[in-house]
Amino acid sequence: MVVPQKKSFxxxxxxxxxxxVAAWRTELSLRVEAAIAVVVIGLGWWxxxxxTDWLWIVAAIAWVFICEYVNTALERLVDTVSPGYSAQAxxxxxxxxxxxxxxxxxxxxxxxxxxxxxLQKI
Numbered sequence: 001m002v003v004p005q006k007k008s009f010x011x012x013x014x015x016x017x018x019x020x021v022a023a024w025r026t027e028l029s030l031r032v033e034a035a036i037a038v039v040v041i042g043l044g045w046w047x048x049x050x051x052t053d054w055l056w057i058v059a060a061i062a063w064v065f066i067c068e069y070v071n072t073a074l075e076r077l078v079d080t081v082s083p084g085y086s087a088q089a090x091x092x093x094x095x096x097x098x099x100x101x102x103x104x105x106x107x108x109x110x111x112x113x114x115x116x117x118x119l120q121k122i
Contacts, residue, residue, distance in 0.1 A: 023072045029100075030068055037061045040111060047118040056114055060107035067103040071096040 007015075024030055044057050074096040082089040 019069075023069055027068070027072055030065070030072075033064055033068060033104075037064075043115060047115065049114060049118060053114045056110050060110040064100070064103045064107050067100045071100050 040057060040061065044054060049057070075093050078089045078092050
């Protein structure tokens with residue numbers, strides 16, 4: 001039996017970073033979500049939102065990215081395991097995409113709850 005060598009923290013970090021970059025290069029949705037995140041962060045900075053509101057904004061952005069990366073990983077896994085058409089494979093991919101949709105909708109709602117009171121003061 002071959003015992004795998006333990007990876008250093010640095011090599012684990014490098015692999016994770018490579019995963020971030022690989023998904024960034026192949027997934028348009030990640031780049032669109034990043035552009036939206038930049039706008040949201042700019043709006044928060046411009047409106048001088050409170051520290052508590054920043055926590056909600058950062059959490060919402062992170063949750064969308066986490067869901068998108070997990071969705072991307074699941075799509076690649078399903079494509080690898082089931083390269084041909086499969087109704088079950090399609091269902092798995094649809095459900096993973098639904099998680100991203102729910103996260104994005106929740107983030108939009110959080111954005112409204114955070115930003116509307118600030119915008120009403122202008």
